[in-house]
Structures are given as C-alpha cells and as structure tokens.
Amino acid sequence: MSTSPPQSVPAVRVGPVDTWRWAGPVLMVLAVATVLVGVVAGPVAVLRSGAIGLADTAITLAVVGPLLAVALWRRPGALRVVAVLAVLIACSRWAHGLPEVFGTGLEWNLLEWNWQGKTVELLWLVALFLALGPWAREEAGLGLRLRAGWRPAGWVVVGLFGGFALLSLWSLADAGAPPTPMDTERFLFDVGHPNLVEELLVRGAMLAVLDRACGTPWRFLGADVGWGLVLTALWFGLWHGFVLTADGFVVDPVAVLSTGIVGLLLGWVRARSGSVWLAYAAHCAVEVGQDTGVMAWALLGGNVPLG
Structure with a gap:
C-alpha cells in the first residue's frame, strides 16, 4: 500500500491584527524618543504636542470613518482592524508632532520637512516589521x-521622473527664473528616508491591513485592488492638506485632492508590483524629477547644480 506524500501547508503570516506583540517594540521606540526630546524641550511641550497628535488622529479617523465603516461592514474582526489602524496613525502623528530639537530646521507647516519626526517614524516602523517579519515581506x-x-x-516610475523633470525645467525657463542651485539639504530630504517612511506606513502596513480585511475584489489596470487603495489614498491626501497643528488647522483642499490622486497612483504601483520599494521609487520620482529640473536649469545657466 502506497501513501501520498504529505502536502505542504502554507505558512500563516501573522499580521498586526492577529497579535499585539508588535506594540511593545513600537511603543518602546516612541517612549525613548519622547524621553530624549522631553529632556531638551521639557515635559510640558512634549505633552502638548502629544495631545495635538492624538487629537489629529481622532479627527482623521472621524473624517474617514463613514467610508471605513462601509468597507468593513459585517467583516469579521472589523473593530480590531480599526483599533490597529488607529494605533498606527497615532504612532505616526506622535512621532511627527514631537518638538523638533534634533533636527535642522528644514520643515513646513504640514510637518513634512522634519528630519527628527521622519527618523523616529522610521525607527518604530522598523520595530513593527522586525516583529512581524513574514507578514512584512509577503503582505x-x-x-x-x-x-x-x-x-x-x-514605466510609471520612469515616466513620473522624466515628466516632472521636464515640467520643472520648462516652468523655470518660461518664467525666466535665475539659475539658482538646488538646495542640497532639500535634495537629500527628497531622496532619503522621509519619503520611504510614508510608503512603509501607508502603502506598506496600512494597505496590507486593509487588503487582508476587505480583500482586493476589483481589477484596475492589471492590479487587484480594493477598499484599501481608496482609504489609504484618502488618508494620504488628508495628511498633506487637513492637519491639526499647534497653530490650529491647516486646511488646503488642493493639497488634499492632488496628494490623494498621487496616493491612488502610488497604491496602484504597489498593487501591480507587489513591492513597497517600487512605490517608494515612484514617490521619489515626482520630487527628484522636480529637483533634477532645477539642477539642469542651474547648469544651463552656468551655475553649480547643488548649493
């Protein structure tokens, strides 16, 4: 009598919704960063920034809440999915909102040009992905x-880079702008980890959580997508144009719409390729393309490209 060989069982990819073991390392990173900043800035400043970050988390969840409820309607574990998303968003807002005491001053009112905040976020995201390695790699x-x-x-990445480089160069030439060199720190910011952390959080962790919870039943330009694509694009837009800061609300409908559309494109790149790294390349392609146009204009004008 012969027996059939045992069939391999697919490995279970334990994700953030299945276990909270990732929360400890993540919160430890944030706690250390908070203490270090608090020593310099003082506990009052840290508590104030933390309260603003948590309030911003609640507001963005409330804005997206109705659409999130539709996406998760009658799906098992919906409340746990919402809790995980809320923690991820709160960790991001906390890291970005800490008083900048270890940065360079390169920032703007939406807290994007913030080396300190982006570095803290990168560290807690690394802790998250190390705690859930198979899920991080596969989902x-x-x-x-x-x-x-x-x-x-x-090809979308290539097209974005070339298109924005040409558009930047054309606009500078049309305006007759002086051949000013590209700011070196701005260029390093655009090619460095700040864009990466947005992709790791939004198109990496959050999209993976939502895709598992809601599925990917729609086919769009060769990519399997679902509610996760819509919701992450909406959050991406809100975080660039509807933000609570220490000075009050920053409301920019154009930024919400434009970055939301970019978020849809980046989400499609992530879904079509299966790689957050290609989404990161597409994210960088827009800004680095613009920077390349500035540097090309400086060179054409007889100036150095970086200054």
Missing part, C-alpha cells in the same frame, strides 16, 4: 521579489 511588500507583470508600474 506589506517589503520582499524583494516583484509580481509578474510589474513592468508597467516600473
């Missing part, structure tokens, strides 16, 4: 293997 897109049919997403 959050941190693996190095691209999905079959990824090349159209790659």
Whole structure:
C-alpha cells in the first residue's frame, strides 16, 4: 500500500491584527524618543504636542470613518482592524508632532520637512516589521521579489521622473527664473528616508491591513485592488492638506485632492508590483524629477547644480 506524500501547508503570516506583540517594540521606540526630546524641550511641550497628535488622529479617523465603516461592514474582526489602524496613525502623528530639537530646521507647516519626526517614524516602523517579519515581506511588500507583470508600474516610475523633470525645467525657463542651485539639504530630504517612511506606513502596513480585511475584489489596470487603495489614498491626501497643528488647522483642499490622486497612483504601483520599494521609487520620482529640473536649469545657466 502506497501513501501520498504529505502536502505542504502554507505558512500563516501573522499580521498586526492577529497579535499585539508588535506594540511593545513600537511603543518602546516612541517612549525613548519622547524621553530624549522631553529632556531638551521639557515635559510640558512634549505633552502638548502629544495631545495635538492624538487629537489629529481622532479627527482623521472621524473624517474617514463613514467610508471605513462601509468597507468593513459585517467583516469579521472589523473593530480590531480599526483599533490597529488607529494605533498606527497615532504612532505616526506622535512621532511627527514631537518638538523638533534634533533636527535642522528644514520643515513646513504640514510637518513634512522634519528630519527628527521622519527618523523616529522610521525607527518604530522598523520595530513593527522586525516583529512581524513574514507578514512584512509577503503582505506589506517589503520582499524583494516583484509580481509578474510589474513592468508597467516600473514605466510609471520612469515616466513620473522624466515628466516632472521636464515640467520643472520648462516652468523655470518660461518664467525666466535665475539659475539658482538646488538646495542640497532639500535634495537629500527628497531622496532619503522621509519619503520611504510614508510608503512603509501607508502603502506598506496600512494597505496590507486593509487588503487582508476587505480583500482586493476589483481589477484596475492589471492590479487587484480594493477598499484599501481608496482609504489609504484618502488618508494620504488628508495628511498633506487637513492637519491639526499647534497653530490650529491647516486646511488646503488642493493639497488634499492632488496628494490623494498621487496616493491612488502610488497604491496602484504597489498593487501591480507587489513591492513597497517600487512605490517608494515612484514617490521619489515626482520630487527628484522636480529637483533634477532645477539642477539642469542651474547648469544651463552656468551655475553649480547643488548649493
């Protein structure tokens, strides 16, 4: 009598919704960063910034709440999914909102140009992904293997870079702008980890959580997508144009719409390629393309490209 060989059982990818073991390392990173900042800025400043970050989390969840409720309607574990998303958003807002005492001063009113905040966020995201390695590689897109049919997403990256470089160069030439060199720190910010942390959080962790909870039942330009694409794009837009800061609300409908559309494109790149790294490349392509146009204009004008 012969027996059939045992069939391999697919490995279970334990994600943030399945366990809270990732919360300890993440909160430890944030606690250390908070203490270090508090020593310099003082506890009152830290508590004030933390309260603002948590309030901003509640507001953005409330704005997206109705759409999130539709996406999760009658789905098992919906409340746990909402809790995980709330923690991820709160960790991000807390890290970004800490008083900047270890940065360079390069920032703007939406807290994007903030080396300190972006570095703290990178550290807690690394802690999250290390705690959930298989899920990070296979579902959050941190693996190095691209999905079959990824090349159209790659061409989008090339097109974004070339298009924005030409648009930047054309606009400078049309305006007759002086050949001013590109600010070196701004260029380093655009090619460095600040854009990466947005992709790791939004198109990595949050999209993976939502795709597992809601599924990807829609087919869009060769990519399997679902409510996760819509919701992460909406959050991406809100975080760039509807933010609570120490000075009050920053409301910029144009920024919400434009970055929301960009968020849809980046989410499609992530879905089509299966890689958060290609989404990061697409994210950088927009800003680095603009920077390249500035540097090309400086060179054409006989100036150095970086200054």
